[in-house]
Amino acid sequence: MKRRETLRTLLVGTIGSAALLTASGCDPDASGAANLEVGNNDNGLYGRTPAEIEHDEEVNAEIYLNEHELASIAVLCDIILPATTTAGSATDAKVPDFIDFIVKDLPDLQLPIRGGLMWLNYEANRRFGKDFITCLPEEEVQIIEDIAYPDPEELRPDMAYGITFFDLMRNLTLTGYYTTKMGLDDLGYTGNFANVWDGVPAEVLADHDVDYDEEWLAKCVDQNERMTIAEWDEDGNLLT
Numbered sequence: 001m002k003r004r005e006t007l008r009t010l011l012v013g014t015i016g017s018a019a020l021l022t023a024s025g026c027d028p029d030a031s032g033a034a035n036l037e038v039g040n041n042d043n044g045l046y047g048r049t050p051a052e053i054e055h056d057e058e059v060n061a062e063i064y065l066n067e068h069e070l071a072s073i074a075v076l077c078d079i080i081l082p083a084t085t086t087a088g089s090a091t092d093a094k095v096p097d098f099i100d101f102i103v104k105d106l107p108d109l110q111l112p113i114r115g116g117l118m119w120l121n122y123e124a125n126r127r128f129g130k131d132f133i134t135c136l137p138e139e140e141v142q143i144i145e146d147i148a149y150p151d152p153e154e155l156r157p158d159m160a161y162g163i164t165f166f167d168l169m170r171n172l173t174l175t176g177y178y179t180t181k182m183g184l185d186d187l188g189y190t191g192n193f194a195n196v197w198d199g200v201p202a203e204v205l206a207d208h209d210v211d212y213d214e215e216w217l218a219k220c221v222d223q224n225e226r227m228t229i230a231e232w233d234e235d236g237n238l239l240t
Contacts (some may be wrong), residue, residue: 062104069117071135073099079144080173087186090177098176116165123162
């Protein structure tokens with residue numbers, strides 16, 4: 001199984017935990033939840049209630065992660081989900097921006113993320129004498145493979161924090177990527193769309209020993225008339 005396909009499987013398995021990453025603007029107890037009027041935020045990408053727009057603006061105005069930390073996250077995200085011939089990378093889908101927002105929106109993630117990045121730099125300095133983002137690509141991958149696929153027999157006690165951090169980053173990266181149009185296209189998700197229904201299948205009708213009345217069949221299951229609005233008389237009889 002290819003690595004990206006493996007990650008898709010992980011996404012399905014962890015989709016429940018992704019609910020933990022929902023912004024508080026979706027909290028039914030949040031103020032303004034009853035206001036169903038929607039609008040667009042500054043980037044115009046999705047409909048939001050006025051309360052949600054205000055919340056987004058407040059979060060975006062905050063600064064928590066510094067440029068070095070965001071650069072490290074970008075490198076890490078693209079190691080987790082690199083570009084392929086058919087899909088862009090995590091940074092192409094602006095996953096680091098998503099993580100930056102989530103870390104500010106969910107303060108409980110701030111220490112684990114910052115601490116994990118510190119661990120990553122410590123490990124890079126211990127092994128190669130430099131920060132993680134200044135390592136060669138093969139050096140970066142060497143560190144990541146040890147915390148992404150840890151060998152229990154070779155596991156050092158101080159690797160536990162890195163393993164926990166990488167699990168969190170992998171979940172954030174998958175959530176961020178596969179909730180974008182690029183990620184959905186990569187999954188082949190088409191969403192809901194209108195189809196043509198031509199009645200209960202004949203074998204199902206036969207199993208129940210029933211059949212359509214020909215008059216009703218012509219009126220209700222004729223796809224040439226599917227855009228016609230039904231009309232009824234006062235007695236409830238179908239006219240057209």
